[in-house]
Amino acid sequence: MLRDLGYVSVLLLTWTAGVPAQKVVSIPATPACAKCAVQLSAVARLGNADDPAGFGFLAYVVRTGRGQFLVSSDPFIGEIFVYDRSGKFVRSIGRRGGGPGEFNGTARLVVDAQDTVRAVEAGLRYHVIAPDHTIKRSTQLGGRVVDLVAEPDGKLFAATQGTVGAEVTTLSFFDLAGQRSKTFGNLPSSSSLDEQRRHVAIGPNGNRWSLSPANYVLERWLPDGTSAQKLTADRDWLRETNQPAGDARERKPPNRLRGLLVDAQGRLYVFVIVADANWKPIGQNPDPEPNKVFDTLIEVIDPKAGTLLARTRVDLIVMPMHGTFAYSTLEDDVGERRLQVWNVSLLQR
Secondary structure (H helix, E strand, O other), X not given: OHHHHHHOOOHHHHHHOOOOXXXXXXXXXXXXXXXXXXXXXXXXXXXXXXXXXXXXOOEEEEEOOOOOEEEEEHHHOOOEEXXXXXXXXXXXXXXXXXXXXXXXXOEEEEEOOOOOEEEEEOOOEEEEEOOOOOEEEEEEOOOXXXXXXEOOOOOEEEEEEOOOOOOOXXXXXXXXXXXXXXXXXXXXXXXXXXXXXXXXEEOOOOOEEEEEOOOOEEEEEOOOOOEEEEEEOOOHHHOOOOOOOOOOOOOOOOOEEEEEEEXXXXXXXXXXXXXXXOOOOOOOOOOOOHHHOEEEXXXXXXXXXXXXXXXXXXXXXXXEOOOOEEEEEEEOOOOOEEEEEEEEEEEEO
């Protein structure tokens, strides 16, 4: 798991109308707002000792408009767990298997504006979960996805794999039936997995963004698949991103761009998993708490101004969800893993 973490490493019409030929904007490394910082506000802690459910270190988590949370996690393949807004376990959905309403792999979860959750298992099997938690449809997705987000109407904006060749990633839109309706974006020629991957996010005004985890390239996309804006960031602390990850207990892991969120003002929050500030080799035994091995850097970018607003380091691993939500997994006093959901915002002091 620690090895994997090393790898784990439109208001468009108003914003883009009359935009001249696109130019690439480089985001400076020095924050423009010296008194700004990223703030993590606790939303809910999921799970307690009486729950039949549990979590692994990594999970897929969504929060519905009604405040419920749905969670899919590796140790509990076959089930999606539901929690209320206070973090109390409500029920599980599904069971292990390959039939309708069954899961044979950890499902990526996304939620639309109507609280319908779409679960994509192993990048290919597509399940539609209604707001009452019944599984309405299980079918094959019309393409393999490596990251995805739901449009408000339930259609998908996704990074897709295998459009050309065995391991090539680009971007796609999928309709409500899970069929690919459009493919776009430049196809990478590199054989590096990081070069081929994209993280995706969508803002409340419909702006669609992708992030290249290898090169720190952010692109904003129009509904027709046209790239409307491109931002790049040159960071000294990402220069070793292409180095092999190795075992983070014995070799200092390279920094990895992990994903992004978009807030109501259109600001971008870029998440970077980095080695803990006090990292040192500890050998393979004992297996340490991953939050003691890794930290998270979060950069806040204003894409309209082309500036970096803030950079904050958090002393644990924080994973982006959707909207302005993120999560961490933490061990409680008896060693059981709990899931903490955060709201991520920009604090202007």
